[in-house]
Amino acid sequence: ERKQLRRLRREPSKTLDGVDIRLYANAESREDVAEAHALGAAGVGLYRTEFLFLQGRRIPDEEEQFRAYRDLVLGMTGRTVTIRTLDIGADKADETGLALRHEPNPAMGLRGVRLSMARDGLLLTQLRAIVRASGYGPVRVLVPMISGREEVLAVRALLDRAQRELRAAGHGTAERIPFGAMIEVPSAAIALPAFVRELDFISIGTNDLVQYLLAADRNNDALGDLYSPLHPAVIRLLHGVVRIARGRGMPVSVCGEIAGDARFTPLLLALGLEELSLHPSPLLEVRRAIRALDLGHLRARLPTLLRARDRAGLERWLDAAQPLHA
Ligand code: PEP
Numbered sequence: 001e002r003k004q005l006r007r008l009r010r011e012p013s014k015t016l017d018g019v020d021i022r023l024y025a026n027a028e029s030r031e032d033v034a035e036a037h038a039l040g041a042a043g044v045g046l047y048r049t050e051f052l053f054l055q056g057r058r059i060p061d062e063e064e065q066f067r068a069y070r071d072l073v074l075g076m077t078g079r080t081v082t083i084r085t086l087d088i089g090a091d092k093a094d095e096t097g098l099a100l101r102h103e104p105n106p107a108m109g110l111r112g113v114r115l116s117m118a119r120d121g122l123l124l125t126q127l128r129a130i131v132r133a134s135g136y137g138p139v140r141v142l143v144p145m146i147s148g149r150e151e152v153l154a155v156r157a158l159l160d161r162a163q164r165e166l167r168a169a170g171h172g173t174a175e176r177i178p179f180g181a182m183i184e185v186p187s188a189a190i191a192l193p194a195f196v197r198e199l200d201f202i203s204i205g206t207n208d209l210v211q212y213l214l215a216a217d218r219n220n221d222a223l224g225d226l227y228s229p230l231h232p233a234v235i236r237l238l239h240g241v242v243r244i245a246r247g248r249g250m251p252v253s254v255c256g257e258i259a260g261d262a263r264f265t266p267l268l269l270a271l272g273l274e275e276l277s278l279h280p281s282p283l284l285e286v287r288r289a290i291r292a293l294d295l296g297h298l299r300a301r302l303p304t305l306l307r308a309r310d311r312a313g314l315e316r317w318l319d320a321a322q323p324l325h326a
């Protein structure tokens with residue numbers, strides 16, 4: 001069984017009816033990047049830069065960040081690397097050099113892009129390091145915790161500035177650096193038409209989207225089944241976001257844990273997703289599921305999925321959609 005799975009390292013992630021589903025890796029360490037490369041990931045779909053800020057309890061400067069991002073880009077040998085700007089909040093108050101204040105409600109506090117913009121120079125320094133790394137291979141910039149248009153415009157302007165200044169200083173940078181938003185705050189998912197034009201791609205963060213949509217803490221075991229993507233509100237919102245992106249021919253992926261759980265693969269494909277980003281460890285299992293699924297058949301079952309009224313109904317849909325090998 002393990003050996004059979006290993007064989008899939010060099011096989012394409014193609015459905016039975018021949019559609020290529022691109023599997024990107026979530027990564028935060030050198031080991032993840034090496035594994036992603038070895039498993040034939042299409043690229044890195046989510047590089048969590050928090051890691052750099054959580055080692056050493058100090059803020060890494062531009063040079064240190066640049067070296068880390070450049071090594072990441074070189075490690076993926078020409079495959080696209082998606083670097084997410086810092087996503088840290090008060091839940092990590094004691095672990096960084098950012099002197100974060102304790103907050104009563106860190107998940108809804110100064111976190112992600114909010115913190116990056118609140119601190120002088122923090123975001124510009126990070127964007128400059130990313131832009132410099134773009135001289136070594138294809139790079140995309142991804143911004144976490146976007147809640148609306150203002151943040152998108154502000155970060156985009158800062159990215160433009162970093163590119164302008166570095167080019168003027170003679171740095172070799174990519175001609176174009178695609179700019180994307182994490183869709184993980186419900187307001188961003190709902191108001192997406194108001195700012196989708198400002199974006200080059202979208203990555204849906206289901207971990208937080210589910211948490212905020214259902215008012216269910218992603219880390220609170222006491223909530224039992226309440227924290228789950230199997231809720232009609234989640235399905236409808238995902239469907240809406242994917243439709244808007246696909247309608248514009250814009251790349252859209254899911255990078256939450258759900259993308260790394262092969263049981264949910266039929267559901268994500270039915271919703272129209274053709275790009276997923278997941279931790280390397282379940283990548284081959286998800287690839288195996290994709291290769292045993294018929295996309296045309298799943299798309300035909302989308303109306304049934306959208307009609308499911310509760311968790312039990314969604315579970316039934318999922319059970320019926322599992323590939324035969326499972
Ligand atoms: C998410 O929220 O789904 C996500 C991928 O980001 P993180 O888990 O880092 O919050």
Ligand code: MG
Nearest residue numbers: 184205207208
């Ligand atoms: Mg998140």
